[in-house]
Amino acid sequence: MNAQTLTYREALRAGIEQALEDDERVFLMGEDVGRYGGCYAVSKGLFDYYGEQRIIDTPLCESGFVGVGIGAAMGGLRPIIEVMTVNFSLLAMDQIVNSAATLRHMSGGQFNIPVVIRMACGAGRQLAAQHSHSWENFYAHIPGLKVLSPGTHTDARHMLGQALRDPDPVIIFEHVMLLNESGEVSEAPEADMESALVRRLGDDVTLITYGGSLHKALDAADKLAEINISAEVVDLRCLRPLDTDTFLSSVAKTHRAIIIDEGWKTCGLAGEISAIIMEQGFWSLDAPVKRVCTAEVPIPYPSHLEQAALPQAEQIVEMAQAIMEGR
Amino acid sequence: MDRESDHKELQMKEEDSVAEILGNDIVEDIIMPSLGADMTEGMLVEWLVKPGDPVKRGDVIAVIETQKGAIDMEVYHTGVISEILHEPIVTLPVGTVMARVTLTEPGERAKVTPLDSVTVTPLDSISLTHVETSTPLASPVVRKMAMDQRLDLTEVKGSGPLGAILLRDLSGSNIDRTNAIEVDDAINTKKAMRGAIASAMSKSKNEIPHFYQSLDIELGNALQWLKRTNEDRAPDQHILLLALLLKAAAKALMKYPDLNGFYQNNQFVHAEEIHIGNVISLRQGGLVVPAIHNVDKLSVDETMEAIRDISVRGRSGHLRSSELTDATITITNMGERGTDTVFGVIYPPQVAIIGFGKVRETPQLVDGDLVNSEVMSVCLSADHRVIDGMLGAKFLNALSKQLQKPELL
Amino acid sequence: MKIQEIKVVLMKAIQEIAPEIELEDIDVDEDLRDECDLDSMDFLNYLIEIKKLTGVKITEGDYQNVNTFKKMVAYLEQKTE
Numbered sequence: 001m002n003a004q005t006l007t008y009r010e011a012l013r014a015g016i017e018q019a020l021e022d023d024e025r026v027f028l029m030g031e032d033v034g035r036y037g038g039c040y041a042v043s044k045g046l047f048d049y050y051g052e053q054r055i056i057d058t059p060l061c062e063s064g065f066v067g068v069g070i071g072a073a074m075g076g077l078r079p080i081i082e083v084m085t086v087n088f089s090l091l092a093m094d095q096i097v098n099s100a101a102t103l104r105h106m107s108g109g110q111f112n113i114p115v116v117i118r119m120a121c122g123a124g125r126q127l128a129a130q131h132s133h134s135w136e137n138f139y140a141h142i143p144g145l146k147v148l149s150p151g152t153h154t155d156a157r158h159m160l161g162q163a164l165r166d167p168d169p170v171i172i173f174e175h176v177m178l179l180n181e182s183g184e185v186s187e188a189p190e191a192d193m194e195s196a197l198v199r200r201l202g203d204d205v206t207l208i209t210y211g212g213s214l215h216k217a218l219d220a221a222d223k224l225a226e227i228n229i230s231a232e233v234v235d236l237r238c239l240r241p242l243d244t245d246t247f248l249s250s251v252a253k254t255h256r257a258i259i260i261d262e263g264w265k266t267c268g269l270a271g272e273i274s275a276i277i278m279e280q281g282f283w284s285l286d287a288p289v290k291r292v293c294t295a296e297v298p299i300p301y302p303s304h305l306e307q308a309a310l311p312q313a314e315q316i317v318e319m320a321q322a323i324m325e326g327r
Numbered sequence: 328m329d330r331e332s333d334h335k336e337l338q339m340k341e342e343d344s345v346a347e348i349l350g351n352d353i354v355e356d357i358i359m360p361s362l363g364a365d366m367t368e369g370m371l372v373e374w375l376v377k378p379g380d381p382v383k384r385g386d387v388i389a390v391i392e393t394q395k396g397a398i399d400m401e402v403y404h405t406g407v408i409s410e411i412l413h414e415p416i417v418t419l420p421v422g423t424v425m426a427r428v429t430l431t432e433p434g435e436r437a438k439v440t441p442l443d444s445v446t447v448t449p450l451d452s453i454s455l456t457h458v459e460t461s462t463p464l465a466s467p468v469v470r471k472m473a474m475d476q477r478l479d480l481t482e483v484k485g486s487g488p489l490g491a492i493l494l495r496d497l498s499g500s501n502i503d504r505t506n507a508i509e510v511d512d513a514i515n516t517k518k519a520m521r522g523a524i525a526s527a528m529s530k531s532k533n534e535i536p537h538f539y540q541s542l543d544i545e546l547g548n549a550l551q552w553l554k555r556t557n558e559d560r561a562p563d564q565h566i567l568l569l570a571l572l573l574k575a576a577a578k579a580l581m582k583y584p585d586l587n588g589f590y591q592n593n594q595f596v597h598a599e600e601i602h603i604g605n606v607i608s609l610r611q612g613g614l615v616v617p618a619i620h621n622v623d624k625l626s627v628d629e630t631m632e633a634i635r636d637i638s639v640r641g642r643s644g645h646l647r648s649s650e651l652t653d654a655t656i657t658i659t660n661m662g663e664r665g666t667d668t669v670f671g672v673i674y675p676p677q678v679a680i681i682g683f684g685k686v687r688e689t690p691q692l693v694d695g696d697l698v699n700s701e702v703m704s705v706c707l708s709a710d711h712r713v714i715d716g717m718l719g720a721k722f723l724n725a726l727s728k729q730l731q732k733p734e735l736l
Numbered sequence: 737m738k739i740q741e742i743k744v745v746l747m748k749a750i751q752e753i754a755p756e757i758e759l760e761d762i763d764v765d766e767d768l769r770d771e772c773d774l775d776s777m778d779f780l781n782y783l784i785e786i787k788k789l790t791g792v793k794i795t796e797g798d799y800q801n802v803n804t805f806k807k808m809v810a811y812l813e814q815k816t817e
Binding site for chain 2 (some may be wrong): 249252255282283284285286289326327
Binding site for chain 2 (some may be wrong): 754755769770776783784786793795796812
């Protein structure tokens with residue numbers, strides 16, 4: 001299979017371009033996606049080529065344009081809605097949670113909502129508390145939604161296409177710290193969008209993570225290998241529905257699990273995964289399930305405090321060492 | 328001497344004799360205690376203190392091994408350990424001075440309890456209540472293993488938080504289903520083994536819907552090859568038919584992996600590696616089923632070496648716990664002095680067992696002529712929840728095919 | 737080796753595998769595997785033990801010459817002359 005090297009941003013753009021090429025019902029809509037080229041420059045150049053019918057700039061009104069997108073999906077189009085960051089999606093939450101997620105159910109299956117909503121997420125760029133939070137868990141909580149978190153360049157390239165083929169609303173989280181990173185993109189998706197993937201094989205401990213924390217877990221696994229601890233890394237990819245089989249079978253093999261999640265620990269995704277392991281994998285455990293999450297503070301602005309608040313590879317290494325030593 | 332009535336006198340005498348006065352310091356001897364009337368000596372296994380450590384009355388300062396098992400030894404004085412006189416591991420007669428403690432609390436001497444009188448009676452009751460009430464802390468996977476394999480965890484020293492037993496505390500130790508329950512008594516061992524076999528086999532026959540298939544496999548080529556190969560080999564290089572059978576089974580399993588794995592939580596879990604359990608019957612009765620790991624990756628010679636290794640260690644009781652727990656399929660081999668066929672009982676949670684009968688000579692018609700042929704009946708017992716007859720048939724035929732070209736195994 | 741020595745060596749090799757067997761349990765004219773309840777692996781280990789103790793290498797071609805206790809004694813006597 002041919003692989004090419006792209007930045008995460010270019011991979012996202014390639015995914016949007018292909019979607020626009022493949023299906024004329026597809027259009028992109030959001031704040032500054034057209035003339036400005038996207039707040040994170042993901043859609044740069046698309047306006048000039050595809051024009052204002054398919055690359056649509058909207059007013060600063062999340063509840064409005066997300067609602068329009070949902071209506072367009074009901075009417076037979078295939079909208080890609082870009083919400084500048086997940087932090088602003090809270091303004092559109094009523095549309096997403098009360099309309100997009102429920103209408104298929106409430107209409108007795110008469111209407112489905114094939115909308116895809118893309119959002120930037122994550123901290124690390126000194127954008128302070130109102131632009132840096134991780135709300136994946138909010139959306140992963142809602143029946144009726146599917147939630148994707150591409151942590152690799154190939155997933156950034158191909159998950160959009162998979163999401164557009166899904167008949168139900170799909171939220172895609174694009175971590176801001178990955179945008180400038182280069183990586184290999186393969187020609188085809190590595191798996192269907194709802195499967196978790198084992199990114200690295202190991203025997204001693206399973207590191208379960210997704211999105212922007214994936215490379216931290218892989219870094220940690222490299223460091224752990226130097227001290228003879230063999231870590232398996234599971235990339236969840238899809239946060240709703242969760243592919244529980246993949247991480248449960250990994251934990252059944254390693255008997256130990258650490259969940260790395262950029263969200264806060266309290267009431268978060270890491271807690272959910274831990275509970276699933278406890279319910280379904282308890283008898284394979286040799287150590288308590290551990291979590292490495294963001295410190296329970298609004299994400300700080302100063303760089304050193306921001307970094308101190310976020311999960312880091314060193315913490316993962318330390319945690320893995322501790323449970324291996326039975327501490 | 329009647330201990331109780333002379334209690335007081337003894338106490339005074341002892342204090343006079345064992346306590347030395349060095350300047351202002353009062354030093355007491357710490358002696359190997361008597362933990363029952365029948366105890367004459369004890370083994371010092373480990374010191375938990377070193378010279379200079381402060382101790383207080385009731386602290387556990389050493390581990391000693393007795394007929395009653397490992398005992399935590401307490402100190403009866405408050406002070407500082409001033410001298411350690413014996414290093415572990417050493418067996419010492421009761422009363423031997425093991426260490427000395429320098430008293431720090433004024434009036435401590437008056438409270439000193441004579442060692443003998445404290446330790447004689449209560450210890451039996453202490454160790455009894457200990458056995459009855461405390462379940463050792465253990466991680467979930469260890470507890471599951473203990474239940475499935477009837478391991479006795481009370482003898483295992485845990486290395487986890489609060490002394491919890493972790494997986495690593497089992498591997499490397501001699502804990503296994505055969506010697507887990509009371510090792511020192513051959514009858515108990517035999518009983519325990521019978522119990523383990525009984526429970527595993529009952530569970531199997533109660534839960535697993537077995538079905539059986541048999542194929543007569545022509546072994547002429549394999550036996551010829553063995554004869555040629557072994558002709559000049561010394562006995563320690565000699566290859567037995569079993570090695571070929573194991574290799575052929577592993578290769579057939581690579582082709583049909585659905586026989587290799589476990590039925591757990593109402594579903595089949597395919598095992599990534601091929602660990603073949605081998606039924607070894609013991610001379611004293613009973614059997615063990617140690618696994619040979621990754622048979623698919625071994626050469627025939629390596630497989631033979633592995634068979635030799637487990638059969639020697641299996642009979643001398645030196646199998647490793649992993650070998651007794653991680654087989655993904657089992658083979659039972661009747662050998663040349665056994666029966667024509669053997670229909671095995673699956674060892675749960677595995678899903679299949681292959682039974683090799685003895686090689687027998689039979690007449691066969693080849694192009695209308697009667698010829699002598701050497702044949703073995705191979706029986707597959709399989710779990711019908713996972714495997715269907717067609718798969719079993721394909722597997723047995725693949726096994727047969729492998730055995731027709733022994734040089735490629 | 738003297739016959740007496742060979743007998744001692746053989747018993748040692750047998751007891752390594754089957755500790756409960758004594759010389760008087762064995763009918764020296766019968767197949768040793770039946771007499772001592774040895775399977776093929778046991779028999780192999782018995783031959784390995786003999787090689788260790790006497791240096792004599794017994795290959796498969798000679799198995800029929802060593803299958804009883806008596807035959808084995810004669811065989812070893814000849815080989816260690």
